[in-house]
């Protein structure tokens with residue numbers, strides 16, 4: 001699995017595994033735990049979760065599934081809800097997450113989304129405490145625009161290593177997140193220029209990208225890859241970008257993992273950027 005590495009040496013595998021997403025997918029925890037175990041056996045080593053996913057239920061089954069893996073090989077990420085960004089709430093939220101995960105630390109701790117009602121300086125002070133206490137190794141943010149990212153960095157002595165944002169072929173410019181800058185002209189270049197990883201969430205647009213499309217089909221034939229692999233590879237062919245597709249299906253887990261290890265030609269990355277149809281932004285939004 002190829003990785004994207006920062007100057008500090010911090011890295012993320014190009015393809016990780018999402019565990020949040022569509023609440024209408026009624027798959028039980030046991031089934032999801034089994035899928036996660038299969039994913040770990042296949043070689044997934046970056047698992048992305050969050051305190052809010054099924055009210056902590058996802059962290060619980062992730063904690064059970066990762067017991068079989070050498071912890072030093074795993075990049076375990078979780079997120080603090082935007083409702084818990086006051087100092088004491090954030091510390092308590094991380095303690096609860098670690099309890100559910102059965103872990104003494106996470107590798108990456110995200111602020112799940114900004115909350116304008118709580119001073120960012122207070123939140124970042126709490127994030128520093130979490131690092132000082134050894135509960136997290138690295139700090140990250142999610143759904144942050146450039147202004148907020150600059151502010152967040154100015155309030156912490158620790159480097160913010162990643163910004164997790166919605167980014168896929170069909171959602172290239174504007175995202176669902178409130179107040180988010182345009183992605184390709186602002187937040188992504190900012191991260192690339194400032195040695196920050198972009199973790200692209202919803203990378204197959206929850207399946208919509210896998211519908212027939214002439215350009216995608218032409219490229220699938222050219223590279224001998226599936227539509228999903230072209231869509232995922234389009235993300236990771238770009239500097240500093242990794243991604244975290246979610247899947248509970250064996251065949252999709254394998255297919256997504258095999259989207260790494262090769263790259264689209266630069267000209268095809270740009271062709272898709274120019275010509276793949278943008279999807280109209282719907283109003284759904286949940287973390």
Ligand SMILES: NC(=O)c1ccc[n+]([C@@H]2O[C@H](COP(=O)([O-])OP(=O)(O)OC[C@H]3O[C@@H](n4cnc5c(N)ncnc54)[C@H](OP(=O)(O)O)[C@@H]3O)[C@@H](O)[C@H]2O)c1
Nearest residue numbers: 018019020021201202203204205206228245246247248252
């Ligand atoms: N930071 C945030 O605010 C935020 C917001 C949303 C999501 N996320 C994170 O990002 C992760 C991914 O986003 P997402 O789950 O919303 O969307 P996604 O990964 O784009 O789509 C997941 C859906 O696509 C299907 N799928 C995946 N790979 C496939 C393939 N190769 N072929 C056909 N279908 C495929 C999956 O079904 P099967 O199970 O059948 O494969 C699943 O229903 C989440 O799990 C979560 O960890 C973060």
